[in-house]
Amino acid sequence: MTKLPGEGGAPLFPFLLTSLYSGSSGNAWLLRCGPRAFLIDAGKSARTLTRALAACGMEPEELDGVFVTHDHGDHVSALPVFSARVPCPIYATEETAATLTASGVFRDRIVLLPAGESVRVGEVTVTSYPTPHDAPGSVCYRFSSDEDACGVATDVGCVTDGVLACLLGCRVVGVESNHDEERLRSGPYPYPLKRRILSPEGHLSNAACAALLRRLAEAGAEEVILAHLSRENNTPALALAAAREALADFPLVSVRAAAPDTPVEAAPLCRR
Ligand SMILES: [Zn+2]
Numbered sequence: 001m002t003k004l005p006g007e008g009g010a011p012l013f014p015f016l017l018t019s020l021y022s023g024s025s026g027n028a029w030l031l032r033c034g035p036r037a038f039l040i041d042a043g044k045s046a047r048t049l050t051r052a053l054a055a056c057g058m059e060p061e062e063l064d065g066v067f068v069t070h071d072h073g074d075h076v077s078a079l080p081v082f083s084a085r086v087p088c089p090i091y092a093t094e095e096t097a098a099t100l101t102a103s104g105v106f107r108d109r110i111v112l113l114p115a116g117e118s119v120r121v122g123e124v125t126v127t128s129y130p131t132p133h134d135a136p137g138s139v140c141y142r143f144s145s146d147e148d149a150c151g152v153a154t155d156v157g158c159v160t161d162g163v164l165a166c167l168l169g170c171r172v173v174g175v176e177s178n179h180d181e182e183r184l185r186s187g188p189y190p191y192p193l194k195r196r197i198l199s200p201e202g203h204l205s206n207a208a209c210a211a212l213l214r215r216l217a218e219a220g221a222e223e224v225i226l227a228h229l230s231r232e233n234n235t236p237a238l239a240l241a242a243a244r245e246a247l248a249d250f251p252l253v254s255v256r257a258a259a260p261d262t263p264v265e266a267a268p269l270c271r272r
C-alpha cells in the first residue's frame with residue numbers, strides 16, 4: 001500500500017523514476033528503489049544507453065532487470081548489443097521475445113513475462129499489463145514495494161482497463177503524452193500515419209493523458225513524467241499546459257516533461 005504524506009511519512013525506499021531519453025527517436029527509463037535498479041525499454045544504441053546510465057551514476061552491470069514494453073525499434077534497438085553487456089534478465093512477452101531473438105538477442109537472456117503476470121525481484125514486485133498498441137504482445141509495467149508504487153505506460157492508443165490497473169494508485173507515474181490532436185490533424189504527416197497515431201492502438205494525446213492524470217491524482221499520484229512527446233506534433237509547453245490544467249485541483253502533484261536526449265528525473269514538488 002502506498003504511504004502518503006501524513007499517513008506514516010514518505011517511503012523509506014521511494015521509487016526514483018528517470019526518463020533517460022524519450023520520443024520516437026528512442027526510449028529508455030531508469031527506475032531505482034533502494035539497492036534495486038531496473039531499465040524499462042532500451043531504444044537508441046547500446047553506447048548511448050550506457051552513456052545515459054553513466055550520467056545517472058549507474059553502470060549497466062548494476063541493473064537487476066530490463067523490462068521491454070514492445071518490439072518497436074524506438075524501444076528495443078539497443079538490446080542486441082546491450083543485452084550482451086548486462087548480466088540481468090531481459091523480461092518480455094512471448095511475442096516481443098520472438099522479435100528480440102530474431103534481431104540477435106540470445107534467447108537464454110530473455111525471461112518470459114506474459115501480460116497479467118508478475119515477477120518478484122528482491123523487495124519489488126513487477127506486474128505487466130496489456131496495452132492497446134499496434135505491436136503484438138505490447139505491455140506496460142507496474143513496480144510495487146511494501147511502501148511505494150510506480151507505473152510506466154507509453155505507446156498506448158487509449159486508456160484501457162489494463163492501463164488503468166497499471167497506473168491507478170501509483171505515487172510515481174511515467175505516462176505518454178504524445179501529441180496535440182489539433183497539431184497532428186493539421187500538420188504535415190501523411191494521412192495513413194495520422195490515422196495510425198490517432199487510432200485506439202496508436203499513441204495517447206495530450207488531452208487523453210490529461211484526463212487520465214486527473215484520475216491518477218485522485219488516486220494518489222504525486223510525481224509524473226510526461227513521455228514520448230512527438231517532436232512534430234507536440235511541444236513540452238503544450239503537454240505540460242494540458243496536464244497542469246487538468247490537475248488544477250492538485251497543486252502538489254509534480255509534473256515534468258521527458259526530453260528526447262537528456263535524462264529527466266521525477267521529483268516531489270518541494271525539491272524542484
Ligand atoms: Zn514508441
Ligand SMILES: [Zn+2]
Nearest residue numbers: 072133135155
Ligand atoms: Zn510503439
